[in-house]
Amino acid sequence: MHTRTFVAAAVGLCLVTLSACGSSDDGGSAADSRTVTLVSHDSWAVSKNVLADFEKSSGYQVKVLKDGDAGQAVNKAILTKGNPQGDVFFGVDNTLLSRALDNGLFQSYEAKGADQILPEYRADGDKHRVTPVDTGDICVNYDKAYFSEHKLAPPASFDDLVKPAYKNLLVTENAGTSSPGLGFLLGTAAKYGDAGWTDYWKKLKANGVKVVDGWEQAYNEEFSGSAGGKKAGADRPLVVSYASSPPAEVIYGDPKPATAPTGVSTGTCFRQVEYAGLLSNAANPEGGKALLDFLLTAEFQQDMPLNMFVYPVRKGAAVPAEFTQYGPQAKDPETLDPAKIADNRDDWVKSWTSLVLR
Amino acid sequence: MDLARTEVTGRAARAGNAARLGLMAVPVAFFAVFFAYPVAAIVARGLGADGGWRFGRLWDVLAQSDIRHVLWFTTWQALASTALTLLVALPAAYVFARLEFPGKQVLRAVVTVPFVLPTVVVGTAFLALVGRGGLLDDLWGVRLDTTVWAILLAHVFFNYAVVVRTVGGLWSQLDPRQEEAARMLGASRVGAWRTVTLPALGPAVAAAALMVFLFTFTSFGVVQILGGPTFSTLEVEIYRQTSEIFDLSTAAVLTLVQFLAVGAILAVHAGTVRRRETALRLVDPSVTARRPRGAGQWALLAGVLGTIAVLLVLPLAVLAQRSFDAPGFAYYRALTGEDGNVFLVPPIDAIGNSLEYAGAATAIAVTVGGLAAAALTRRDAGRLVRGFDALLMLPLGVSAVTVGFGFLIALDEPPLDLRGTWILVPLAQALVGVPFVVRTMLPVLRAVDQRLREAAAVLGASPWRVWREVDLPMVWRALLVAAGFAFAVSLGEFGATVFIARPDNPTLPVAVARLLGRAGELNYGQAMALSTILMVVCVVALLVLERLRTDRTGEL
Numbered sequence: 001m002h003t004r005t006f007v008a009a010a011v012g013l014c015l016v017t018l019s020a021c022g023s024s025d026d027g028g029s030a031a032d033s034r035t036v037t038l039v040s041h042d043s044w045a046v047s048k049n050v051l052a053d054f055e056k057s058s059g060y061q062v063k064v065l066k067d068g069d070a071g072q073a074v075n076k077a078i079l080t081k082g083n084p085q086g087d088v089f090f091g092v093d094n095t096l097l098s099r100a101l102d103n104g105l106f107q108s109y110e111a112k113g114a115d116q117i118l119p120e121y122r123a124d125g126d127k128h129r130v131t132p133v134d135t136g137d138i139c140v141n142y143d144k145a146y147f148s149e150h151k152l153a154p155p156a157s158f159d160d161l162v163k164p165a166y167k168n169l170l171v172t173e174n175a176g177t178s179s180p181g182l183g184f185l186l187g188t189a190a191k192y193g194d195a196g197w198t199d200y201w202k203k204l205k206a207n208g209v210k211v212v213d214g215w216e217q218a219y220n221e222e223f224s225g226s227a228g229g230k231k232a233g234a235d236r237p238l239v240v241s242y243a244s245s246p247p248a249e250v251i252y253g254d255p256k257p258a259t260a261p262t263g264v265s266t267g268t269c270f271r272q273v274e275y276a277g278l279l280s281n282a283a284n285p286e287g288g289k290a291l292l293d294f295l296l297t298a299e300f301q302q303d304m305p306l307n308m309f310v311y312p313v314r315k316g317a318a319v320p321a322e323f324t325q326y327g328p329q330a331k332d333p334e335t336l337d338p339a340k341i342a343d344n345r346d347d348w349v350k351s352w353t354s355l356v357l358r
Numbered sequence: 359m360d361l362a363r364t365e366v367t368g369r370a371a372r373a374g375n376a377a378r379l380g381l382m383a384v385p386v387a388f389f390a391v392f393f394a395y396p397v398a399a400i401v402a403r404g405l406g407a408d409g410g411w412r413f414g415r416l417w418d419v420l421a422q423s424d425i426r427h428v429l430w431f432t433t434w435q436a437l438a439s440t441a442l443t444l445l446v447a448l449p450a451a452y453v454f455a456r457l458e459f460p461g462k463q464v465l466r467a468v469v470t471v472p473f474v475l476p477t478v479v480v481g482t483a484f485l486a487l488v489g490r491g492g493l494l495d496d497l498w499g500v501r502l503d504t505t506v507w508a509i510l511l512a513h514v515f516f517n518y519a520v521v522v523r524t525v526g527g528l529w530s531q532l533d534p535r536q537e538e539a540a541r542m543l544g545a546s547r548v549g550a551w552r553t554v555t556l557p558a559l560g561p562a563v564a565a566a567a568l569m570v571f572l573f574t575f576t577s578f579g580v581v582q583i584l585g586g587p588t589f590s591t592l593e594v595e596i597y598r599q600t601s602e603i604f605d606l607s608t609a610a611v612l613t614l615v616q617f618l619a620v621g622a623i624l625a626v627h628a629g630t631v632r633r634r635e636t637a638l639r640l641v642d643p644s645v646t647a648r649r650p651r652g653a654g655q656w657a658l659l660a661g662v663l664g665t666i667a668v669l670l671v672l673p674l675a676v677l678a679q680r681s682f683d684a685p686g687f688a689y690y691r692a693l694t695g696e697d698g699n700v701f702l703v704p705p706i707d708a709i710g711n712s713l714e715y716a717g718a719a720t721a722i723a724v725t726v727g728g729l730a731a732a733a734l735t736r737r738d739a740g741r742l743v744r745g746f747d748a749l750l751m752l753p754l755g756v757s758a759v760t761v762g763f764g765f766l767i768a769l770d771e772p773p774l775d776l777r778g779t780w781i782l783v784p785l786a787q788a789l790v791g792v793p794f795v796v797r798t799m800l801p802v803l804r805a806v807d808q809r810l811r812e813a814a815a816v817l818g819a820s821p822w823r824v825w826r827e828v829d830l831p832m833v834w835r836a837l838l839v840a841a842g843f844a845f846a847v848s849l850g851e852f853g854a855t856v857f858i859a860r861p862d863n864p865t866l867p868v869a870v871a872r873l874l875g876r877a878g879e880l881n882y883g884q885a886m887a888l889s890t891i892l893m894v895v896c897v898v899a900l901l902v903l904e905r906l907r908t909d910r911t912g913e914l
Contacts, residue, residue: 042872068601075604076857079763083770083777099604174587177602213587221490232491349603350424357587358424 036287037063037086039279041073044090045307046300054294060287069214070179071096078103081280087288090133090276090295095182097123097130097275098342106130106277109289113296113314121273121313123338130275133295134310137243137330138183139269140170141262143225146237155238157267158191161204168208170238171222175352178214179272184240185352186341187270190334194344201355210236211356219245225262227253243269244309246327247320251306260326269333274310381733382746385792388726391774392785393753396764397613400600403767404610412607419611425595429615432575432591435506439513439574440567446514446665447521448563453662454522455529457655458647466522467900469670473519474843474896476850476867477579479889482874483673484512484584486680486886493676508584513577515669517570524566525559530646532558561630568627572620576755578853583874592616596757601857613760620755628748674893681886689883705884708869709891712849715780715865719787719848724841726788727795732825734796735803750796753789758853761786765858780863786854791844798843802836803829842903846896866892 038044044066055062065086067073074096077089081104092100100106101124110128121132140161142154155161161170173181189197212218220228223239227249246260276295278288294300301312305320311329312319323329405412419425454466472480487493488502488511495501502508532555540550578593590598592612599609650656681689693706727750734747753761765786770777776785806829814824852867864872866888873885 071604072601075601076766078604079767080770080777083775085777177587177598211587234490346603346605354424358427 033284033287034059034061035063036060036088036284036291037065038291039065039067039073039077039084039086039089041070041091042066042068043070043308047303047307050299050303053299054291058287058290058294060290062291071177074100074105077279078105081105084279084281084283087279087282087284088276088291089279090274092130092275092277093179094123094271094273094275094336094338095179095186095341095345097338098345100277101129102342104280107280107282107285109278109285109292111289111292111296113293116296116314116316118313118315123273123275130277131292131296132273132313133276134304134308135271135273135313136310137269137271137333138180138187138240139243139330139333140184140265141223141225141239141241141245142265143223143237144261144263146224154263155265155268157265158188158200160265161209161238161268162200162207164207166207166238168210169236170204170208170240171210171212171218171236172240173215173218174211174213174357176349178218180215180218180240180242181211182345182349183270183272184268185348186336186345187268187334189344189348190270190336197348198351198355201352205356209356215241225249238265242309243327243330244305244311244323247322247325248309250326251322264327264330266328266330269330271330271333271335273313379733381729385726385730385733385750386746388722388792389749392765392769393756393761393789396768397756397760398764399768400606400760400764401610401613404606404608404613415607416611416614419608420615425608425612428590428592428595431589432593435509435513435589435591436571436575436577439510439517439577440571442510443514443517443521443570443574444563444567446669447518448525449658450518450662450666451522451526451529453659454526456534456647457650457659459650459659464901465666467897467903469522469666470519470900471674471893471897472515472670473517474846474850474900475893476852476870477516477577478583478852478867478871478874479677479850479892480512480516480673481580481583482870482885482889483677484508484515484580486676487673493672503584503586506589509577509581509589511669512580512584513570513574515673516580517573518670520569520573521566524569525562528562529555529559532646534646564630565627568623568630572623572627572755575619575623576616576757578758592619593757593759597759597853600759600763609760613757616755616757617752620752624748624751624755627751677886677893678890681883681890683886684883689880689887692880692884693887705864705869705873705888708864708866708888711863712866712892713895715783715787715855716845716848718781718784719791719851720841720845722784722788723791723795723844723848724837727792727840727844728799728837730792731796731799731803732829734800735806747796747800751793754793758786758851759857761789762854762857765854777858782858783855783863783865784848786858787848787851788844789854790851791847794843794847795840798840799833799836802833806832839903842899846899846903849892849895849899 044064051062054060063086067076067085070091070093073089074092077084078100089100089105092105106129108128109131111131114122114128114131117132121135123132124130140155144154147154152165155163155166160166172184175181175185185197188200191197192200210222212222218239219226219241221232222234222236223229223241224234224237225239226234226245228234243264243266246262246264249262250256250260276292278285278292282288296314298314298317301314301317304310304312305323311323405415450469454462485492485503488500488508489495490501490503492501492503502511537550537554540554541547545553575591576593577591578597581589581591581594582597585594592615596609596612596616599605599612650659683689694704730746730750765782766777769775769782776782810828811824814828815821819827850867852871855865856868856871870885870888870892873881873888
């Protein structure tokens with residue numbers, strides 16, 4: 001009798017605890033069809049007025065979930081695809097595209113304006129599971145002051161980086177954990193081929209390349225050319241970053257310098273393309289489609305460069321003057337077929353990790 | 359009369375046993391649903407393939423040289439960290455146990471602060487001290503970031519309190535007259551210590567060493583922040599494989615390996631704890647401590663105080679100092695601003711989030727842990743119960759990312775569709791809080807004289823009434839202490855929270871980590887300011903705890 005009371009009390013307590021949990025949902029589900037939820041990485045940014053224009057014209061409220069860095073956001077989206085956290089995912093790039101597609105992250109939708117996308121950025125044939133949104137080049141950046149002081153020409157190509165003149169000057173990111181790090185590795189794989197890239201990295205390692213975990217650390221703590229690096233007393237004049245980093249140094253400079261303090265080694269570039277897609281089990285597919293259409297409008301495409309420091313993929317979209325002035329886009333970047341990346345990425349990263357880190 | 363009494367007691371005991379089984383139902387259900395099921399789900403996702411199992415992956419993974427490298431590093435850094443911690447903290451255990459000096463209580467709280475601080479803050483504090491542009495760099499150009507020394511020192515900093523409290527707590531209750539008697543009989547000072555005190559302390563030292571080994575073996579935040587890409591523990595590797603490389607099968611194998619290792623450590627630990635609980639006759643700690651006498655003791659005291667100042671207080675002070683580095687409290691004021699780049703809410707909101715989450719987590723942990731402790735009270739409980747005792751400690755050693763991802767994929771369908779709700783975070787935090795509640799309450803509950811309960815039962819009290827009238831008055835302080843620990847641990851929990859905290863509701867440690875991940879002075883300063891706030895909240899919770907603390911036999 002007493003025992004039963006006891007058990008009943010205990011079970012009751014448990015249920016109270018659980019039901020308290022269940023009932024205190026503070027509105028996470030996007031059942032409201034007027035709300036459309038965008039899941040993205042931490043770098044997502046858009047001008048307030050541009051987003052407001054879309055909300056006004058479409059009638060949808062946009063909710064944004066920034067879910068960690070690019071790779072982590074993709075992985076979480078894949079793990080939760082049965083019951084996704086939003087309707088549209090933005091921010092999977094060509095290096096991870098196959099992971100998203102193979103795992104069935106997206107459903108087909110051909111966004112309005114897809115015919116306006118420059119042909120070299122299109123992907124996924126006529127299945128239209130993803131829509132290209134922006135592009136950018138991962139390139140070695142150099143500290144102009146360092147090279148003029150040392151009367152040394154900055155490296156122009158991958159080949160230059162292994163020359164004795166540039167010993168102990170380069171810092172790059174962990175290819176296993178950072179997307180510019182991975183891009184740089186893929187650039188070398190594209191340049192030197194399956195057989196040659198490991199030899200190249202052996203030489204790079206012998207020439208004193210330093211590897212840190214993420215872009216933030218590489219660029220802001222190790223690279224002597226960035227504003228952050230100057231404050232931190234950084235001592236590496238070469239860093240793997242983006243072709244758009246020099247304009248960013250000018251735009252976020254205080255006071256704004258007349259010319260960019262950093263430059264791009266244009267022979268070391270790998271082209272990255274970022275895609276968005278309608279999530280497979282989206283609660284609000286109609287809203288998601290409207291949002292995808294919006295990402296391809298000239299208004300959004302032209303707003304994007306100064307917010308996320310990437311280039312538009314839409315034909316004829318204007319690129320801000322700062323971009324062309326301080327950091328011209330690489331003429332002939334390395335590229336890799338996404339299928340080839342899909343087949344080799346994990347093996348390359350593993351070999352790279354053993355070769356360079358261990 | 360005697361017969362009748364035995365008869366009644368027997369019945370009461372049977373009812374008590376049944377009641378205990380009933381009590382176990384809640385913790386068992388809790389651990390089954392919120393620990394075993396999500397962890398099994400993520401491991402199964404990694405190792406399952408088209409209806410079959412890929413156990414062959416186990417050998418594939420373990421055969422890889424870089425994985426073996428990780429295993430090797432995990433083990434030796436944990437051994438080195440444990441040895442270094444014992445070396446530095448054992449003299450302090452003696453000082454706290456045997457010497458009386460002003461400010462001892464406050465100091466005891468201070469040395470415990472690092473233990474409950476989130477690893478991300480500890481990592482930050484050490485970077486501020488030994489990293490680029492850190493204090494040592496400014497003074498002598500010495501930089502230890504991305505060296506193994508930074509990791510080892512941070513581990514000592516972190517686990518100092520475990521040794522001081524576990525060993526020192528027991529040491530203060532050993533009767534010094536036994537050692538004196540041995541010396542009267544002609545033993546040398548060293549000989550007396552070796553034959554009398556050391557054997558008595560042995561199990562406590564072993565238990566502390568195993569705890570430190572467990573915490574450093576599964577170290578995540580410290581290695582992640584201080585180790586750079588070169589050093590990786592099993593726990594960090596599980597995080598990288600799951601979150602970045604997305605190799606779920608490798609992560610699953612590593613999770614199983616860690617599971618086995620932790621299970622072994624806990625089994626040994628349970629053995630040493632049991633030995634410790636039985637053999638000793640203890641005295642009141644207030645009679646064993648004296649003012650230092652002789653140059654040796656004064657030197658020891660000075661040495662310990664100096665070590666604490668350099669190793670524990672300095673990193674915390676550097677952290678606080680950095681947060682005031684801008685004129686007019688700029689970093690603190692920036693916390694209230696809305697920064698569209700990092701968060702969707704002002705960082706200051708993270709404080710409110712953290713307090714709410716930790717409050718809910720504490721309620722859950724105290725409920726579940728309290729019931730478990732009540733069920734485990736009897737020493738003569740069977741093997742099953744003792745096994746459960748060890749099982750409750752498992753969440754301390756299982757990768758937080760495994761639990762976090764497990765939550766994401768396992769708790770997303772009715773009737774357990776919790777993924778969109780805020781309760782997910784407190785549930786994950788409570789998992790880590792429960793072991794502390796159990797470990798704090800169990801010794802006190804076991805100290806309650808069983809005859810009191812029997813007497814009450816004989817007089818006709820129901821088990822509930824017995825608990826309310828006999829146990830509760832004696833354990834409410836322990837309950838508060840346990841709640842304080844659970845609160846502090848929840849406040850600092852980072853690993854699981856970082857995966858399941860909704861982007862618009864970051865907790866303090868998550869906000870600190872995100873701010874540290876962004877470029878720019880202001881972000882760095884804000885991270886320091888938030889860490890300092892977190893530190894202050896922890897210190898306040900601990901000082902309140904220290905005042906309430908009555909029982910010194912507890913393990914933490």
